[in-house]
Amino acid sequence: MSYTPAMEAPQAILFGANGFLGPHLAEALQRAGLEVVTVSRHATPAVAGCAHEVWDGRAQGPWAKRLEGAALVINLAGRSINCRHTPENLRQILSSRIDTTRAVGEAIAACENPPRVWMNASTGAIYEPVWGENPAATEAAPPCPGEELRDIGIAWEQELMARDLPETRRLALRTSVVLGNDGALPVLQRITRWGLGGRAGSGKQWMSWIAVQDYCAAIVHAYQHEDLQGAINLATPHPVTNAAFMAEMRRVLRRPIGLPAPAFGIKLGARLAGSEAKLVLESMKIRPEALLLSGFGFALPTLDAALESLLPLS
Numbered sequence: 001m002s003y004t005p006a007m008e009a010p011q012a013i014l015f016g017a018n019g020f021l022g023p024h025l026a027e028a029l030q031r032a033g034l035e036v037v038t039v040s041r042h043a044t045p046a047v048a049g050c051a052h053e054v055w056d057g058r059a060q061g062p063w064a065k066r067l068e069g070a071a072l073v074i075n076l077a078g079r080s081i082n083c084r085h086t087p088e089n090l091r092q093i094l095s096s097r098i099d100t101t102r103a104v105g106e107a108i109a110a111c112e113n114p115p116r117v118w119m120n121a122s123t124g125a126i127y128e129p130v131w132g133e134n135p136a137a138t139e140a141a142p143p144c145p146g147e148e149l150r151d152i153g154i155a156w157e158q159e160l161m162a163r164d165l166p167e168t169r170r171l172a173l174r175t176s177v178v179l180g181n182d183g184a185l186p187v188l189q190r191i192t193r194w195g196l197g198g199r200a201g202s203g204k205q206w207m208s209w210i211a212v213q214d215y216c217a218a219i220v221h222a223y224q225h226e227d228l229q230g231a232i233n234l235a236t237p238h239p240v241t242n243a244a245f246m247a248e249m250r251r252v253l254r255r256p257i258g259l260p261a262p263a264f265g266i267k268l269g270a271r272l273a274g275s276e277a278k279l280v281l282e283s284m285k286i287r288p289e290a291l292l293l294s295g296f297g298f299a300l301p302t303l304d305a306a307l308e309s310l311l312p313l314s
Contacts, residue, residue: 008035009033009034009035010033010034010035010070010071010072011034011035011036011037011066011069011070011071011072012029012034012035012036012037012070012071012072012073012074013037013039013066013067013070013072013073013074013115014026014029014036014037014038014039014046014074014076015039015040015073015074015075015076015077015100015104016039016040016075016076016077016078016100016121017038017039017040017045017046017047017050017076018038018040018041018042018044018046019076020178020180020182020183021076021178021180021212021215022038022040022046022047022076023046023047024180024212024213024215024216025074025076025215025216025219026038026046026047026050027047027216028216028217028219028220029072029216029219029220030047032220032223032224034071034072035051036050036051037050037051037052037053037066038050038051038052038053039052039053039054039055039063039066040052040054040055040077041054041055041056041057042054051066053066055103057077057096057099057100057103058099058100058103059103060103060106060107063107064107064110067104067107067108067111067114067115068111068112068113068114069111069113069115070115070116071115071116071117071223072115072116072117072118072119072223073104073108073115073117073118073119074118074119074120074219075100075101075104075118075119075120075121076121077096077097077100077121078093078096078097078100078121078156079092079093079096079097081093081149081276081279082275082276082279083274083275083276084271084274084275084276085148085149085276090148090152093152094152094155097121097152097155097156097159098155098156098159101120101156101159101160102159102162104118104120105159105160105162105163105165106163108163108165108168109163109165114165114167114168115168116167116168116169117168117169117170117171117223118160118165118168118169118170118171119170119171119172119173119219119222119223120156120157120160120170120171120172120173121156121173121175122153122156122157122160122172122173122174122175122231123149123152123153123156123174123175124174124175124176124208124233124234124235124284124286125149125150125153125282125284126143126144126150126153126154126157126174127141127142127143127144127150127284127286128141128144129205129282129283129284129285130206130283130284130285130286131204131205131206131283131285132204134285135287136206136208136239136285136286136287137233137285137286137287138233138286138287138289138290139174139230139231139232139233139289139290140289143157153174156172157172157231160172169226169229170229170230171222171228171229171230171231171232172230172231172232173219173232173234174231174232174233174234174286175210175215175234175235176207176208176209176210176233176234176235176239176284176286177207177208177209177210177284178209178210178211178212178215178234179209179210179211179212179306179307179310180211180212180310181212181310185310185311188246188249189249189253189311192246192249192250192253192255192258193253193255195255195257195258195259196258196259196261197246197249197250197253197255197258197259198246198258198259198260198261199242199243199246199260199261200242200246200260200261200263200266200280200281201242201261201262201263201266201280201281202263203241203242203243203246203260204241204242204243204283205241205242205281205282205283205284206239206240206241206242206283206284206285207239207240207241207242207245207284208233208235208236208239208284208285208286209235209236209239209240209245209303209306210234210235210236211236211299211300211306211309211310212310213299213300214236214298214299214300214301215234217296217299218232218234218288218291218296219234221291221294221296222291222294225294225295227294228290228291228294230290231290232288232290232291233286233287233288233289233290233291234288234291235286235287235288236288236298236300236301236302236306237287237288237292237298237301238301238302238303239284239285239286239287240303242280244303245303246258248303248304248307249307251304252304252307252308252311253311263277263281266280266281
């Protein structure tokens with residue numbers, strides 16, 4: 001019997017893997033048959049057993065060789081927006097996104113055998129806020145300049161598309177609130193258990209969201225479907241208002257009472273906590289039209305199913 005050597009698994013290079021989403025995504029990519037290499041500022045890999053490279057988020061280095069022949073590159077790197085939006089902090093938020101994206105783009109452009117797919121984080125807040133019963137923004141809606149975070153999102157995507165990379169399919173991941181065992185959900189769980197889980201402000205602002213399982217599955221789906229390129233919205237088809245979201249939190253956690261938080265109280269609390277009230281009070285209502293048209297099926301498409309699945313883990 002002749003010996004046939006095992007085929008090497010295709011590689012996925014994951015930048016910014018030490019945040020909330022990185023470990024979940026790395027595991028999903030591994031289950032999809034990809035060998036994951038993580039790249040971050042941290043010396044310790046985000047997922048045990050992954051090859052790992054360290055970089056400063058700007059300069060080229062040994063990590064760039066990993067992109068040669070890679071099947072997939074995903075860049076999630078960027079400073080958190082959960083801070084006071086002072087001019088200096090906004091400058092750092094912007095530069096952390098532009099610098100990392102530019103460095104990845106330069107490394108891909110230098111490859112003799114460039115990666116087949118490059119996905120870059122972006123924001124679902126890039127659109128004009130939608131209120132009331134107006135339809136949700138799809139990928140066909142233009143980005144809306146004129147506000148700091150939207151302008152950062154626009155510049156971020158422009159950097160993704162800045163180079164001529166004909167052999168690399170590029171996708172901007174316009175991400176909504178991701179619900180999982182870190183990030184926003186544990187915070188909302190705590191305040192609901194304390195009896196403070198009422199509406200924020202008017203409660204009429206829309207919340208687009210996606211369960212972490214579906215976030216990861218959508219990225220694997222986008223990698224596997226060559227018809228997907230450009231911007232894709234990562235959100236379920238069922239956004240809810242803030243008031244409806246918090247009512248569902250109270251139902252699942254069996255907390256019949258939830259004191260509302262007036263807008264002025266949220267603004268004061270955010271200032272004391274070193275954050276921004278608009279992260280809670282602004283409306284985001286987006287629809288994942290590109291994913292739906294490509295046949296993606298959500299495992300947790302509705303808020304009741306998502307919270308009943310996720311809250312025991314939070």
